[in-house]
Amino acid sequence: MLTNLKIAEFVSIEAWRTSFIELLATALFVFLGAGSVIITGSLTDGELTVSRLLTIAFAHGLAIAFLAFATANVSGGHMNPAVTFAAVVTKKISGARGLMFVAAQLAGAVIGALLLLATIPDAADTNLGAHALGSDVTITMGLIMEIVVTFVLVFVIFATAVDPGGIAPLAPSRLG
Numbered sequence: 001m002l003t004n005l006k007i008a009e010f011v012s013i014e015a016w017r018t019s020f021i022e023l024l025a026t027a028l029f030v031f032l033g034a035g036s037v038i039i040t041g042s043l044t045d046g047e048l049t050v051s052r053l054l055t056i057a058f059a060h061g062l063a064i065a066f067l068a069f070a071t072a073n074v075s076g077g078h079m080n081p082a083v084t085f086a087a088v089v090t091k092k093i094s095g096a097r098g099l100m101f102v103a104a105q106l107a108g109a110v111i112g113a114l115l116l117l118a119t120i121p122d123a124a125d126t127n128l129g130a131h132a133l134g135s136d137v138t139i140t141m142g143l144i145m146e147i148v149v150t151f152v153l154v155f156v157i158f159a160t161a162v163d164p165g166g167i168a169p170l171a172p173s174r175l176g
Contacts, residue, residue: 009096018075018097023104023111025067026079030112032063037131038116038123072161081105086154092162 009015036059040052068077076093078084081102088098116123133142 006094006096009094010100015097015100019100019104021071021075022078022084022101023108025071025075025077026105026108027112027115029063029067029079030109031115033060034113035116035120036060038120038126041126042122068161075101077161079105079108080153082150082154083157086158087162090158090162 033056036056040055044052064079067079071077071079076087078087078101084093084098084101084105087093088095093101133139137145
């Protein structure tokens with residue numbers, strides 16, 4: 001019976017619909033977020049100024065807030081495999097749905113990057129808005145920072161959007 005439920009999840013129209021929403025939201029987030037890095041870089045000749053950093057942060061914040069508002073009632077608005085993994089571990093979604101979401105999110109990220117290449121041809125000569133470690137930051141330091149920041153993201157999502165006592169209707173504005 002359990003095996004049939006897992007297979008049923010993979011062929012469910014609802015599972016495919018919500019996975020498509022994850023793909024779409026992730027593609028748009030990458031397009032808008034990485035696009036802000038590319039555009040601001042072309043305006044400042046690549047110099048990392050305070051105003052450029054604020055613009056990039058604001059663009060990412062607005063993008064995640066708007067996309068989470070738009071998709072939360074359909075797929076949960078994960079847009080990140082770490083969020084999906086946490087949802088699977090806490091049994092908020094099934095493992096099959098989690099696999100479908102992660103595959104959709106990875107495909108969406110690639111599509112978002114390809115859209116950037118299609119709309120900003122000069123982006124091919126850049127790193128497509130990807131971030132890198134500073135010259136004095138080791139890989140271990142970067143990994144620890146990424147783990148801590150990802151934990152904060154997942155913690156805020158669960159405290160605001162997932163927790164029944166949270167502020168779910170306002171959660172996307174807090175996440176952004």
